[in-house]
Amino acid sequence: MDRNLCRVSEASGSPGLQCTERSWILTDLQATRDLGRALAGWLPAGSLLLLQGPLGAGKTSLVQGMAEKLGISEPITSPTFALAQHYSQGQPPLVHLDLYRLELAAAADDLFLQEEEEARALGALLVVEWPERLSLQLTDAWTLTLNHRQEGGRLAQLREPAIQMDAGTGA
Numbered sequence: 001m002d003r004n005l006c007r008v009s010e011a012s013g014s015p016g017l018q019c020t021e022r023s024w025i026l027t028d029l030q031a032t033r034d035l036g037r038a039l040a041g042w043l044p045a046g047s048l049l050l051l052q053g054p055l056g057a058g059k060t061s062l063v064q065g066m067a068e069k070l071g072i073s074e075p076i077t078s079p080t081f082a083l084a085q086h087y088s089q090g091q092p093p094l095v096h097l098d099l100y101r102l103e104l105a106a107a108a109d110d111l112f113l114q115e116e117e118e119a120r121a122l123g124a125l126l127v128v129e130w131p132e133r134l135s136l137q138l139t140d141a142w143t144l145t146l147n148h149r150q151e152g153g154r155l156a157q158l159r160e161p162a163i164q165m166d167a168g169t170g171a
Helices: 005-011 029-042 059-069 105-122
Strands: 017-020 023-026 048-052 084-087 094-098 125-129 142-148 154-159
Touching (some): 023 029, 029 059, 029 154, 048 059, 059 094, 059 125, 059 142, 094 105
Parallel strands (some): 048 125, 094 125
Antiparallel strands (some): 017 023, 084 094
């Protein structure tokens, strides 16, 4: 699997996607969806992806691109009111959470832990919008931050999971 998302994104033919290492300038909605498709083809099944960014930054549009790459044909909408959407027909399946309405960290944590357990059992890709509502330390998560740019478009930045130290060796 090609771990160079720049090359994967460039191969999609999207003229609106500019990439520098693990940062992308997304010039339009199509470029945001293209990045979602690239990420879905690149992240291993069972991955946890946290999506951060203000309202309207493109989080759900990115998930729409991911779902398309995973072979999900049903419409992808923000699960703001449902809180969680499960797409079992995807290869791998997709679980999409939106924690925006959960103001109490304990409620967000409870929902996340329930959905994470189900996602792991399915081998699903778990995508979480508004992860800042959680109080949990998710060191095994990828984090994608989307922000509006003054010049127009969006800036997307991907952070890898933190490397966990082995408690037995202290390394």
